[in-house]
Amino acid sequence: MESAIEWLVAALLLLGSLFALIGSFGLYKLPDFYMRLHGPTKATTLGVGSLVLASVLYFSAEGEVGLHELLITLFLFMTAPTSASMLAKAAMQVHVQRVERTKGQPWEQ
Amino acid sequence: MTVKSWFPHPWLSLLLLVVWQLLMNGVSAGSLIMGAVLGLLIPILTHLFWPDPPRVHRPLVFMGFGFRVLSDILMANFEVAKLILGPSRRLQPAFVVYPLDLRHEFSISLLATTVSLTPGTVSADVSQDHRSLLIHGLDVPDERELINTIKQRYEKPLMEVFECSRT
Amino acid sequence: MTLALIVLLPLICVFLPLLADRKGRSLCALATMLAPVLGLVLLWSQAPTVFDGGVVVQSWSWIERLGLNISFRLDGLSFLFALLILGIGILVIIYARYYLSKNDPMGRFFSFLLLFMAAMLGVVLSENLLLMMFFWELTSLSSFLLIGYWSHSSDARKGARMALVITGGGGLALLAGVLLLGQVVGSYELSVVLASGDGIREHALYPVILVLVLLGVFTKSAQFPFHFWLPHAMAAPTPVSAYLHSATMVKAGVFLLARLYPALSDTDLWFFLVSVTGMATLLLGACTALFQHDLKGLLAYSTISHLGLITLLFGLDTQLAAVAAVFHIINHATFKASLFMAAGIIDHETGTRDMRRINGLWKYMPHTATLAMVAASAMAGVPLLNGFLSKEMFFTETLQQHQFGNYSWIVPLVAVLAGLFSVAYSLRFIHDVFFNGKPVNLPKFPPHEPSRYMKIPVEILVGLCLLVGLLPGFTVAALLAVAASATLGGDLPEYSLAIWHGFNLPLAMSFVALMLGVMIYFGRRQLLGWYVHLPQLDAKNTFERFIQRLVNLAAGFILRIEAVSLQRYLLWMLLSALLVSGYWLLQLPSLRGTVPMTQVDGATLTCALLLMAAAAATAIWHRRRLVSLVMLSVVGLFVALAFARFSAPDLALTQLSVESVTIILMMLALFFLPRTTPVESSTWGRGRDLLIAGLTGALVTVLCLAVLTRPYDSIAGFFLANSLTGGGGTNVVNVILVDFRGFDTMGEITVLAIAGAAIYALIKGLRLSRPVTDTAERVWAQDTHPFMLVNLSRLILPLALMVSMYIFLRGHNLPGGGFIAGLITAVALILQYIASGNAWTRARWGIDYHHLAGAGVVIAGLTGVGSWLFGYPFLTSAFDHFAIPLVGEIELATAMLFDLGVYLTVVGATLLILSNLGKLSITAVREPQ
Amino acid sequence: MGHLPILPILLPMFTGALLLLSGRRGEGFKRLLCLLATLLQIPLALMLMGQAGDGLQVYAAGNWMPPFGIVLVVDHLSALLLMVTAILATAAVIYAIRGDDHLGPNFHALFQFQLMGINGAFLTGDLFNLFVFFEILLIASYALLLHGNGSARVRSGIHYVLLNLFGSALFLIAVGTLYGVVGTLNMADLSQRIAQLSAEDAPLVGAAAMLLLVVFGLKAAVFPLYFWLPRAYAAATPPVAALFAIMTKVGIYSILRVYTQIFGETAGPLAYLAESWLWPVALLTLVLGTIGALAAGTLNGLVAYLLVVSVGTLLAGLSLGSHEALVGSLYYLVHSTWICGALFLLAGVISRCRGPRFVSRLVPGPALPKPMLLGGLFFVAAISVIGLPPLSGFLGKLLLLRSAGTGMEAAWLYPLLLGSGLIVIIAGSRAGSSLFWRTDPAASGGEPLDGIRVVSVILLLLCSPLLVVFADPMLDYLDATARQLLDPASYAQQVLNSQPTAGGGGH
Amino acid sequence: MELLYALTLGVLTMSGVYLLLRARTFPVVVGLTLISYAVNLFLFAMGRLHTGKPAVLAEAAEYADPLPQALVLTAIVIGFAMTAFALVLALRGQGELESDHVDGRRKS
Amino acid sequence: MLQNVIIICLGMISVAMVLNLLRLFKGPDLPDRVLALDTLYINAIALIVLMGMLLRSSLYFEAALLIAVMGFVGTVAVAKYLLHGDIIE
Ligand code: NA
Numbered sequence A: 001m002e003s004a005i006e007w008l009v010a011a012l013l014l015l016g017s018l019f020a021l022i023g024s025f026g027l028y029k030l031p032d033f034y035m036r037l038h039g040p041t042k043a044t045t046l047g048v049g050s051l052v053l054a055s056v057l058y059f060s061a062e063g064e065v066g067l068h069e070l071l072i073t074l075f076l077f078m079t080a081p082t083s084a085s086m087l088a089k090a091a092m093q094v095h096v097q098r099v100e101r102t103k104g105q106p107w108e109q
Numbered sequence B: 001m002t003v004k005s006w007f008p009h010p011w012l013s014l015l016l017l018v019v020w021q022l023l024m025n026g027v028s029a030g031s032l033i034m035g036a037v038l039g040l041l042i043p044i045l046t047h048l049f050w051p052d053p054p055r056v057h058r059p060l061v062f063m064g065f066g067f068r069v070l071s072d073i074l075m076a077n078f079e080v081a082k083l084i085l086g087p088s089r090r091l092q093p094a095f096v097v098y099p100l101d102l103r104h105e106f107s108i109s110l111l112a113t114t115v116s117l118t119p120g121t122v123s124a125d126v127s128q129d130h131r132s133l134l135i136h137g138l139d140v141p142d143e144r145e146l147i148n149t150i151k152q153r154y155e156k157p158l159m160e161v162f163e164c165s166r167t
Numbered sequence C: 001m002t003l004a005l006i007v008l009l010p011l012i013c014v015f016l017p018l019l020a021d022r023k024g025r026s027l028c029a030l031a032t033m034l035a036p037v038l039g040l041v042l043l044w045s046q047a048p049t050v051f052d053g054g055v056v057v058q059s060w061s062w063i064e065r066l067g068l069n070i071s072f073r074l075d076g077l078s079f080l081f082a083l084l085i086l087g088i089g090i091l092v093i094i095y096a097r098y099y100l101s102k103n104d105p106m107g108r109f110f111s112f113l114l115l116f117m118a119a120m121l122g123v124v125l126s127e128n129l130l131l132m133m134f135f136w137e138l139t140s141l142s143s144f145l146l147i148g149y150w151s152h153s154s155d156a157r158k159g160a161r162m163a164l165v166i167t168g169g170g171g172l173a174l175l176a177g178v179l180l181l182g183q184v185v186g187s188y189e190l191s192v193v194l195a196s197g198d199g200i201r202e203h204a205l206y207p208v209i210l211v212l213v214l215l216g217v218f219t220k221s222a223q224f225p226f227h228f229w230l231p232h233a234m235a236a237p238t239p240v241s242a243y244l245h246s247a248t249m250v251k252a253g254v255f256l257l258a259r260l261y262p263a264l265s266d267t268d269l270w271f272f273l274v275s276v277t278g279m280a281t282l283l284l285g286a287c288t289a290l291f292q293h294d295l296k297g298l299l300a301y302s303t304i305s306h307l308g309l310i311t312l313l314f315g316l317d318t319q320l321a322a323v324a325a326v327f328h329i330i331n332h333a334t335f336k337a338s339l340f341m342a343a344g345i346i347d348h349e350t351g352t353r354d355m356r357r358i359n360g361l362w363k364y365m366p367h368t369a370t371l372a373m374v375a376a377s378a379m380a381g382v383p384l385l386n387g388f389l390s391k392e393m394f395f396t397e398t399l400q401q402h403q404f405g406n407y408s409w410i411v412p413l414v415a416v417l418a419g420l421f422s423v424a425y426s427l428r429f430i431h432d433v434f435f436n437g438k439p440v441n442l443p444k445f446p447p448h449e450p451s452r453y454m455k456i457p458v459e460i461l462v463g464l465c466l467l468v469g470l471l472p473g474f475t476v477a478a479l480l481a482v483a484a485s486a487t488l489g490g491d492l493p494e495y496s497l498a499i500w501h502g503f504n505l506p507l508a509m510s511f512v513a514l515m516l517g518v519m520i521y522f523g524r525r526q527l528l529g530w531y532v533h534l535p536q537l538d539a540k541n542t543f544e545r546f547i548q549r550l551v552n553l554a555a556g557f558i559l560r561i562e563a564v565s566l567q568r569y570l571l572w573m574l575l576s577a578l579l580v581s582g583y584w585l586l587q588l589p590s591l592r593g594t595v596p597m598t599q600v601d602g603a604t605l606t607c608a609l610l611l612m613a614a615a616a617a618t619a620i621w622h623r624r625r626l627v628s629l630v631m632l633s634v635v636g637l638f639v640a641l642a643f644a645r646f647s648a649p650d651l652a653l654t655q656l657s658v659e660s661v662t663i664i665l666m667m668l669a670l671f672f673l674p675r676t677t678p679v680e681s682s683t684w685g686r687g688r689d690l691l692i693a694g695l696t697g698a699l700v701t702v703l704c705l706a707v708l709t710r711p712y713d714s715i716a717g718f719f720l721a722n723s724l725t726g727g728g729g730t731n732v733v734n735v736i737l738v739d740f741r742g743f744d745t746m747g748e749i750t751v752l753a754i755a756g757a758a759i760y761a762l763i764k765g766l767r768l769s770r771p772v773t774d775t776a777e778r779v780w781a782q783d784t785h786p787f788m789l790v791n792l793s794r795l796i797l798p799l800a801l802m803v804s805m806y807i808f809l810r811g812h813n814l815p816g817g818g819f820i821a822g823l824i825t826a827v828a829l830i831l832q833y834i835a836s837g838n839a840w841t842r843a844r845w846g847i848d849y850h851h852l853a854g855a856g857v858v859i860a861g862l863t864g865v866g867s868w869l870f871g872y873p874f875l876t877s878a879f880d881h882f883a884i885p886l887v888g889e890i891e892l893a894t895a896m897l898f899d900l901g902v903y904l905t906v907v908g909a910t911l912l913i914l915s916n917l918g919k920l921s922i923t924a925v926r927e928p929q
Numbered sequence D: 001m002g003h004l005p006i007l008p009i010l011l012p013m014f015t016g017a018l019l020l021l022s023g024r025r026g027e028g029f030k031r032l033l034c035l036l037a038t039l040l041q042i043p044l045a046l047m048l049m050g051q052a053g054d055g056l057q058v059y060a061a062g063n064w065m066p067p068f069g070i071v072l073v074v075d076h077l078s079a080l081l082l083m084v085t086a087i088l089a090t091a092a093v094i095y096a097i098r099g100d101d102h103l104g105p106n107f108h109a110l111f112q113f114q115l116m117g118i119n120g121a122f123l124t125g126d127l128f129n130l131f132v133f134f135e136i137l138l139i140a141s142y143a144l145l146l147h148g149n150g151s152a153r154v155r156s157g158i159h160y161v162l163l164n165l166f167g168s169a170l171f172l173i174a175v176g177t178l179y180g181v182v183g184t185l186n187m188a189d190l191s192q193r194i195a196q197l198s199a200e201d202a203p204l205v206g207a208a209a210m211l212l213l214v215v216f217g218l219k220a221a222v223f224p225l226y227f228w229l230p231r232a233y234a235a236a237t238p239p240v241a242a243l244f245a246i247m248t249k250v251g252i253y254s255i256l257r258v259y260t261q262i263f264g265e266t267a268g269p270l271a272y273l274a275e276s277w278l279w280p281v282a283l284l285t286l287v288l289g290t291i292g293a294l295a296a297g298t299l300n301g302l303v304a305y306l307l308v309v310s311v312g313t314l315l316a317g318l319s320l321g322s323h324e325a326l327v328g329s330l331y332y333l334v335h336s337t338w339i340c341g342a343l344f345l346l347a348g349v350i351s352r353c354r355g356p357r358f359v360s361r362l363v364p365g366p367a368l369p370k371p372m373l374l375g376g377l378f379f380v381a382a383i384s385v386i387g388l389p390p391l392s393g394f395l396g397k398l399l400l401l402r403s404a405g406t407g408m409e410a411a412w413l414y415p416l417l418l419g420s421g422l423i424v425i426i427a428g429s430r431a432g433s434s435l436f437w438r439t440d441p442a443a444s445g446g447e448p449l450d451g452i453r454v455v456s457v458i459l460l461l462l463c464s465p466l467l468v469v470f471a472d473p474m475l476d477y478l479d480a481t482a483r484q485l486l487d488p489a490s491y492a493q494q495v496l497n498s499q500p501t502a503g504g505g506g507h
Numbered sequence E: 001m002e003l004l005y006a007l008t009l010g011v012l013t014m015s016g017v018y019l020l021l022r023a024r025t026f027p028v029v030v031g032l033t034l035i036s037y038a039v040n041l042f043l044f045a046m047g048r049l050h051t052g053k054p055a056v057l058a059e060a061a062e063y064a065d066p067l068p069q070a071l072v073l074t075a076i077v078i079g080f081a082m083t084a085f086a087l088v089l090a091l092r093g094q095g096e097l098e099s100d101h102v103d104g105r106r107k108s
Numbered sequence F: 001m002l003q004n005v006i007i008i009c010l011g012m013i014s015v016a017m018v019l020n021l022l023r024l025f026k027g028p029d030l031p032d033r034v035l036a037l038d039t040l041y042i043n044a045i046a047l048i049v050l051m052g053m054l055l056r057s058s059l060y061f062e063a064a065l066l067i068a069v070m071g072f073v074g075t076v077a078v079a080k081y082l083l084h085g086d087i088i089e
């Protein structure tokens, strides 16, 4: 494998894993549900996205084109916001606790 | 039989054709034929589920929008990572009601999706009259600025692509 | 054939009375008589042989390996019994014709009677002991029907049941005895059994056999302590009683005693068991008879007593005693049958059988009275009547035995005592009924003589009593001789049937008995007064109560051990599994085998720990059901990861899709179920459950570890080697599924289709209540179809279909296949249901999922059957490669068609299940708030 | 080549699927289809019985030879059980088409699938395939048991289903362990490989085998795993309960198959490993079933317990292990299946005549129509099931008792079997007396008697005298069956030596 | 690895069996699902644990035993059908008996 | 080098999963748990992708894709349950 690609793959891998970890860390650490929602929807999704990209590069460099992994990213990007919205709606429905300094209010629908 | 009933969702067909090439891990005569067949058949099979498809009026603008969102996503992540790793006590979370100009369900969905994928915001809900979007921000020092950014960066182009008749 | 015909004729004719019933009562009786009359003729045709001392055996082999042959035997003994059964049977039929009232279904009565007659004939004519058992139990069954004939009467029902239980139960003991006897002797043929007496007596099983056989005999012939059923059997119509008490039923017992006499007698055990039982019965029956107010009751106890006498005679175990026993069998049959008939006439004419009310009938029915008095005298053993002769022989024999040593005097004493009681009760029968003042309050008054024909049978029988009593030598001698010699299995001892043997001790005993009997009768009032104060045992009620107690006990016991509790059943099952498998596992020489374990890596370890934690959390938080469900889906995810980790991508895919559908199902169900589980078990109970659960977990761990560390040699190599060449696919798992073991998959999709149909059936008509709030009492959100979801789901559907197409097409060569593709399609459609609701989706996708599932099974099945056309077995696959311009080479395999069937079934069944579950909320009733 | 061996499976499968496809087609059509398909099973089974010679018929699905592919093996035993099932099912269908099938949807399809599962279980020669057929017959049985719904059915159905779900888990663990140690699934191959098992591995296989015994024991309804049965069977609709008379026999069949042919005399240290457990279990089952029969408060309940009694009896015979005992047990199996089926149907007829207030409860109720006919049928059925002469139950018990010899085993079997007979006489006479004799003139009855339903009862009851009359040829057949069963080596050889259909590999 | 795997199955089974012994239908079904997971993993492992050797033919030298995998696939599907049925039965129980107790008791 | 990087990444993803499970156990509310579950699914995809690279096998792609699909459907179903009770009405 060409070392440039190898380095790129390594970087993407580390970056992706780091994002995934940060997203999960946010999920663990942040004080209320609505804040925790941000971690997974963005960081984790992108983390996995860059891992997938790394994989595509890796397999392409190995000789077998592995484009289809991109579909996973596409799918995740398509669905993550809807999941987040659904969960937020559910959270509003069940009146989860939120930190007091939150400006504004969730809806009652 | 009209062309429409045989070819109800041209964009979808195109998307499916592309997806099939992705699934097949490359482009070949066989995969193109199969992709085309599926791209035609599946929309016919499922068009009842999608009675009111969106119309793309300006594909180029849409592509530009796409790239912008992609880059924003990348940025958003660094932003959020910073916020997460930093002391959470300093964060100023907020629920922001964003007034919508978009009307079509699909384009509103697209906007909401975009908002969720980009810096520090998650779209939590759409009002039942489809006139406003409830956004939760992880750290919102200024609501107005947030609303403005979204309007300019995302809603406008979407307006152009999907609802140009109205602008 | 003759003997078989004698037995079979009544059986063949069993329906004749039923048919003839509509044509008139006399015709019915005549039709019934056909069989016994023919039988009698046939029997008589064999008489010359029998009276020459010959034995007629006719046999056909039937079930050889059981030693069960259809073989009949006619010798003196069976001739005598057959004669009694047929002869008295005919008389009973005549009698019954006039006895039964117009309301009684006569056809039914006579067909039961014929059945019973056939059974009795079978018992006495069988040469094969197993064949005899057939008839033996049939007598119990048919007598049950006869006794219960007046089924509206509680007495009849209880009496019948009691008789059945006692005699049927005894029959079972006898069956055991006979089986053992046959095993000891090596044959069930009487000729062999009777010839092997010495072998039997010396065999270790002899006591067991003897006891079992005697149980059969004693229950049947109402010997103490099994005598109590007989008096209650008189709830039967009197013709039945006459028949049961004289020639049949009870006589079957003593018949068997006589029949097996050469094989089983001549031991101390025989002597003690039979003679003591006989004595007890003799005395008990005689005493009790005196105190009966019921005419038939008196006769019934008298029967018990006389059967005790016969038994005692057999028990005395001398040849002469046996002769006397046979003689008394004949005599008792005649006088007892006539007495019952007379009693029946009296009952018939007065409407009661209570001797306290029936008095002075001499005045109203002198003819009947005369007949009854003669018969009663025979019963009492009055000289010049048949009963006297056999009683004298009996007294003689009681004096001859010495086996009780110093206590041998007891036997004659008992004999005399019984004799005097029998005199007393016979006297009571005569005096109390026909004289003793005027009738009291008779239901029918005034009584008169019955119809002429009703008395004919009595006259014939009484005539026989007289004839035998007066001229034994001319009448009964020959019959007795052949019967007795058949009983003894050879030569006869010297005996004389003379009426007068001079003044001797037996005569003195007779005299004493007669005198004391008369005295006792006249002191009866004191005795009755004394008897009334004895604790009265109504056997029938006692027996009923006993049975009821038994039933209650059984019910309580069953309730305790079967306590309607799934948890208990599961505990039993778990304990069984632990016990039986633990038994073997403890014998494992070492838990670990020879194969070294592989290294653990960090990620796998983490995932394993997370899986365990999630599993435990699922259990720990089971009271909060939704939380538990979320934990369960974590477990499902990790299981899929484990499959992927250990080289099973197909499994990972399947697990993932199945798990997600399962979770959706569970949520659908949970909506209608309580959201939480209450605390119901005690701490102890939970501890016990935890222990059992832990042990089961340990069992699985041990099994798994033990297997994984052992080498094995499997058939896997074949699949790997032949997958491509023989099955045309590189994904060996898929080739196994659709080809090598396609038959399993066929079954598997059938299970799915059945589940769909079954769940549809289960849901149909189900009305549940629909909670209007969640657990925190919040009203559900109104936004039922969140529109972001709606829009996304519409985009996902075509994409998912495409993916499922992809997975379907490549399954043969790469992970995937019809099943997974089907689940993806199903999930994509379910997403439409979730996003847009049932009504919306059904409106756009109006397919009946039954059809889809059915079509899937049919397509897969037809693919299998297709190979028949080419002469191959079901599901033989074929594949080939075709070159198509532009597209290139593609492979087509029948397995794909099969997989299409799988696909359709999966989609159909899954959606059948889910969409129907979804429909539940439409029909649901709103929960009252 | 002959496809006969697979037809008893495919016929109901296609019929069931077609019934699902036929949707809202006329009910008459469905009934006819179901009846015809079921009737057709009889000639199929008879033909298979006729073909069952000394050799086995091996049908390799997919033309893959054992031990790799799945084979169906027709021997005397499986052909016999197919026949027993076919006749029982025919009677059940005849009864069902008079209205019981309309108590819920999909009855006929489920019925056919049930037959498919049962027949498949009897025919397959592969242990995992046996699991699959078990599941087919189980899921169909779940649905059939609940057919018509109602609280009693649901209550006992929950028990039945949940217990069997756990049973299936045990089955898989057992099959898995066997494969993990021995490396094969074909029964013949298992038998050959287990014969050469190392002492080190034998206990593992033993443990797996015993887990299987628990699973089969649950199906067969032996102590302490039968508790679910009485209430479930008593609650089921009559045709279903009747058909279920064969379900316990599927468990017994599996015990017989696995523990004579895999763990038979060739299995070295594992030879006959189940028998020592089965003997006490069988006797306990016999005793408890008898006690239950005495305690039963309904005719249905009584019959259900009689089924348990028959299981105990039959298993006791099997665990005697001798050739003669096997013959006797098999005879008793055939007899008890049909008679219990007949009794369930008869209980249904009686319940309908007595109306919903009395059903088959053993209390004074309205007088039954045609008392001679119904009473006669009950009498015959009772005699047969109790084991009194002259019907088949008597012969069955006779054969069993005789095969027990005169030793210790006889000392247990004689008193228990005969004592049970006595108790059942008590129970049966009480039941008959309550139903037919102790009528309450004030009580009003239910439906009039339905002739066709009675025909279904008579059809099954007739088998009892026929089994006696034709006992000798029947026993000849069973003799051959037992001979085959007790020669596992020959079974294994014949199965494993079977040849593919010309062309090999199937392509 | 084998020990870890076996222990994991043990814990899974234990949790499942504990739930199986609860008195309400829903936890019992959840327990059965856990048990069936454990059983599927068990059956799967009978082909031994292999890393990176899926039975998809290529030029590899070794493959995992494909047979247990095929068996587990069948078992998963059947298990799914059974679980679905049990769940609906639980609903039927709730509807008919107005209780989700496994014995149909109204009050404990 | 890549092997080592992949192993490090596997470690990071493992830690992420542990964090997810901790949140899952902690709750406090159901949406928190479901969110944690959703994240767990996504991390599982990461794990599979890394595993595929480690084993140089592309046979795990479908598994990853399916996790994405099923994770989404599962999350949506639970959310709908919390919102509306019956998820198919
Ligand atoms: Na008087």
Ligand code: NA
Pocket: C650, C731, C733, C734, C811, C812, C814, C815, C816, C817, C818
């Ligand atoms: Na596959």
